[in-house]
Amino acid sequence: MSGGQFNDTDGFFGGTHVARVKLFFSFNHDDVEYPCALVEWFERVADSPEEETGMWLVRPELTPNDTQHASVIHLDTVLRGIHLLPYFGDQFVPGELHYSTTLDNFCYFYVNKYIDYHAFETVF
Structure with a gap:
């Protein structure tokens, strides 16, 4: 995804960025409908994909007051869905962890x- 405070030179997947959609909504102005999404942004951890897996490692992008950076974007700026895998590290995963809270319970x-051919072609 792209948008928010970013410009294309800051991107790491060919000018795109990683975001989590929290809410889809639309509004009308002058008889034009604008489909939008409220997103929370992620930032890359390193300047290149991890050597062992070949995948980028990201973490939630935080504001100066330690809340996750969020913004509203137009749906036309969304390139495609992505699949985020939690980085488990060397810790055990709690048995009571529910899949629906994964993005809230891991740091990386x-x-x-x-995940599929299109993702492989999009995410270098």
Whole structure:
């Protein structure tokens, strides 16, 4: 995804960025409908993909007051869906962890370029 405070030279997947959609909505202005999304941004951890996996490692992008950076974007700026894999490290995963809270319970994620052909072609 692209948008927000970013410009294309800051991107790491050919000018795109990683974001989590929190809300889809639209509004009308002068009889034109604008489909939008509220997103939370992720930032890369390193300047290149991880050597062992070949995947980028990202983490939530935080504002100066330690909240996740969020913004509203137009749906035309969304390139495609991606698959984020939690980075487990050397810790055990709690048995009570629910899949629906994964993005809230881990600090780092791999951008899975192996999920399908289109992801492999998009995420270098």
